[in-house]
Amino acid sequence: MPLVTLKELMKDAEAKRYAVGAYNVINLEMIRGIIAGAEEAxxxxxxSFxxxxxxLVPLExxxxxxxxxxxxxxxxxxxHLDHGxxxxxxxxxxxxxxxxxxxxxAHLPLEENIRQTNEISKIAKALGVSVEAELGKILRPEGGGAEEEIEEYDPDDVYTNPQEAQTFIAHTDVDALAVAYGTAHGVYLTEPVLDFERLKLIKELTGLPLVxxxxxxxxxxxYITSIQCGIRKLNYYSNMAHEVANTLQAKLAANSAQQHKSYYHDISRWAMEAVQQDIVRTMRIFGSAGQA
Ligand SMILES: [Zn+2]
Structure with missing residues (x-):
């Protein structure tokens, strides 16, 4: 199966109303576990990197x-390159x-976000590469502060503004748009409240695959309501990373309780299997299972 663009994946997801999982990888175990999970499902x-x-690992x-x-x-x-x-x-x-x-x-003023998105988009389109842009603030920064409390905020200040989204897509050429409607990077400490009405309106006004x-x-x-409202790409990482760590911890503890020696190649295999298992579970929820 050839390497495909995000645009191609989004076309099918849009037509059949499901979401494709985007999973961050940092090593071979994650890469192979995710591919094995996707093939199984x-x-x-x-x-995604x-x-x-x-x-942690050089891009090259x-x-x-x-x-x-x-x-x-x-x-x-x-x-896919995530949060470039x-x-x-x-x-x-x-x-x-x-x-x-x-x-x-997303941290830039709207006009500057449009200008820089276009700069990247122009190069990407020439090379046949898809582009995802972002509008609005997703709670907590990517990769950092995963265990920090989310401070009090006014949704109108941080969530994606639907009219701004309409302006943004009128002035850019992107294949998917990341939107903020209450989700946060990292692991949730309290149940998040998601603004589905906002999400629906953004979908109506932009017609784009939303992320x-x-x-x-x-x-x-x-997840299911988000997909019904127009989410077509779903970034999923922290929970998987946490699940894998828990599995490894349990297996290492079980080994030492039985006085068995542990070896790194066992850990590598356990990690791959734990990734695969968690990925298959998400693909069934996202509706992408059985679509390839
Ligand atoms: Zn993100």
């Missing part, structure tokens, strides 16, 4: 591995063969 998938994870090292795994997969895979802010890194990802990039200009960031650990109904 017969689901399209997005392998976040700019904030570059200190992990990119060829992600791309090789994607090209060998039996299901369609898009390879540095233009140089976005361009490097495209040169390395990523089929999709996210330019995160949920902070898709970890919501209840099943929140």
């Amino acid at each position: 017969r689901s399209p998938v997005i392998l 976040a700019e904030v994870h570059i200190p 090292v992990i990119a060829p591995i992600i791309l090789a795994a994607a090209r060998q997969a039996r299901i369609p895979v898009a390879v 802010q540095d233009h140089e890194i976005l361009i490097r990802a495209m040169q390395l063969g990523f089929s999709s990039v996210m330019f995160d200009g 949920m960031h902070g898709g970890s650990g919501l209840d099943e109904a929140a």
Whole structure:
């Protein structure tokens, strides 16, 4: 199955009203566990690498591995750069063969976000790469402060403004739009309140495939309603990372309780299997299982 663009994946998801999971990867176990999960569920998938994870593994090292795994997969895979802010890194990802990039200009004033999104989009379109943009503030920054309390806020100040979204898409050429309607990056400490009416209105006004960031650990109904309202790409990482760590902890503890020795290659295999299991579960909820 060839490497595909986000645009291609979004076309089918839009037509059949499901969401494709975008899973952040930082190592081989995650890459292989996710592909195995997607093949088991017969689901399209997005392998995502976040700019904030570059200190863990250089882009030039992990990119060829992600791309090789994607090209060998039996299901369609898009390879995506998550939360790209540095233009140089976005361009490097495209040169390395990523089929999709996210330019995160959500912290910028609207006009500047439009200007910089267009700068990236122009290069991406020339190379046949898809573009995701972001509007509104997703609670808690990507990759950091995962356990911090979310401070009091006024939804109108932080959530995506539907009229601004309409203006944004009229002046840009993007394939998907990340929106803020109450989700947060990291693991949830309290039950989030999601603004579905806002989400529906944004969908109506833009007609674009919408992206949920902070898709970890919501209840099943929140995912399903979000997808009914127009979410087509669902970023999911923290919960998976946490589940895998818990599994490894339990297995290592069980081994030492039985006086068995543990070896790193066992840990590697357990990690892959734990990723696969969690991924298959999410693909069934997102409706992408059986679509590839
Ligand atoms: Zn995000």
